[in-house]
Amino acid sequence: MTDLTRRDESAIAPPATPKLVRLHPFGLDGARTAPISLATALVLIGAWFLVAEYRLVPPLFLPGPQEVLTQFLAIAEEGYAGATLWEHVSASLFRIFTAAFVAASLGIPLGLAMGLNRWAKGVFDTPIEFYWPLPPLAYLPLMIIWLGIGEVSKIVLLTLAMFAPVCLSAQAGVRALPVERVNAALSLGATRWQIFREIVLPSALPEILTGLRIGIGVGWSTLVAAELIAATRGIGFMIMSASHFLATDVVFVGIGVIAVWAFAFSYGMRLLEAWLVPWKGKL
Numbered sequence: 002m003t004d005l006t007r008r009d010e011s012a013i014a015p016p017a018t019p020k021l022v023r024l025h026p027f028g029l030d031g032a033r034t035a036p037i038s039l040a041t042a043l044v045l046i047g048a049w050f051l052v053a054e055y056r057l058v059p060p061l062f063l064p065g066p067q068e069v070l071t072q073f074l075a076i077a078e079e080g081y082a083g084a085t086l087w088e089h090v091s092a093s094l095f096r097i098f099t100a101a102f103v104a105a106s107l108g109i110p111l112g113l114a115m116g117l118n119r120w121a122k123g124v125f126d127t128p129i130e131f132y133w134p135l136p137p138l139a140y141l142p143l144m145i146i147w148l149g150i151g152e153v154s155k156i157v158l159l160t161l162a163m164f165a166p167v168c169l170s171a172q173a174g175v176r177a178l179p180v181e182r183v184n185a186a187l188s189l190g191a192t193r194w195q196i197f198r199e200i201v202l203p204s205a206l207p208e209i210l211t212g213l214r215i216g217i218g219v220g221w222s223t224l225v226a227a228e229l230i231a232a233t234r235g236i237g238f239m240i241m242s243a244s245h246f247l248a249t250d251v252v253f254v255g256i257g258v259i260a261v262w263a264f265a266f267s268y269g270m271r272l273l274e275a276w277l278v279p280w281k282g283k284l
Contacts, residue, residue, distance in 0.1 A: 170212020
């Protein structure tokens with residue numbers, strides 16, 4: 002075979018198969034954590050059962066899972082402190098929903114304004130940063146003095162607890178917006194309203210939803226304090242009333258009910274986030 006023939010055969014030979022390189026994942030990379038979380042919950046419940054079963058902690062301080070479940074069924078059937086379980090839950094849900102609506106209605110526009118306008122940030126940043134670190138119990142007496150012991154003081158206390166994280170998250174979402182997007186829109190002749198509607202608001206929306214999740218979580222943690230104000234209904238009232246009589250199993254029931262509803266709220270916000278901002282974490 003001549004050299005010319007070899008060169009012709011090599012010229013028509015198929016190219017080598019490209020080698021595929023698998024990229025190493027970074028962070029979670031979409032990995033499911035639900036099985037791990039479920040296993041962790043089962044381990045914790047099992048440890049709780051064993052501690053209660055072998056009386057490692059007196060039942061007065063740590064009732065067993067069976068006692069808590071029995072007490073939950075009794076409260077669901079007979080009620081507690083002159084109200085059914087649903088009346089307690091609905092009273093707390095009304096306060097949380099109302100406060101969340103007011104906090105979002107005021108906090109999101111103000112946060113967007115603080116991110117866009119230096120005067121708005123200069124005026125409102127100081128009072129928000131001043132009261133935000135304060136625990137709600139610190140200004141609870143003021144709510145009673147100023148607004149009395151009715152529903153208004155409870156809702157205002159919850160609103161103040163939720164308002165700051167919602168407002169500051171909206172502001173952070175605007176300030177994290179790359180200026181190149183705005184300049185590109187301006188070069189194409191976009192108006193200020195179009196820039197706000199098509200660029201600023203969608204870019205800030207992930208942070209806004211995160212702020213709402215945090216705010217609702219803070220609201221649930223403040224609920225017990227809010228229902229200290231002469232309440233006769235509510236999960237927080239049920240917990241505090243039971244603590245006065247050392248009814249630890251009722252306290253556990255109240256804590257469990259709050260935990261379930263708080264988890265449901267958080268999961269609902271995650272579904273809303275996945276629907277409204279499916280691009281989050283993918284850009």
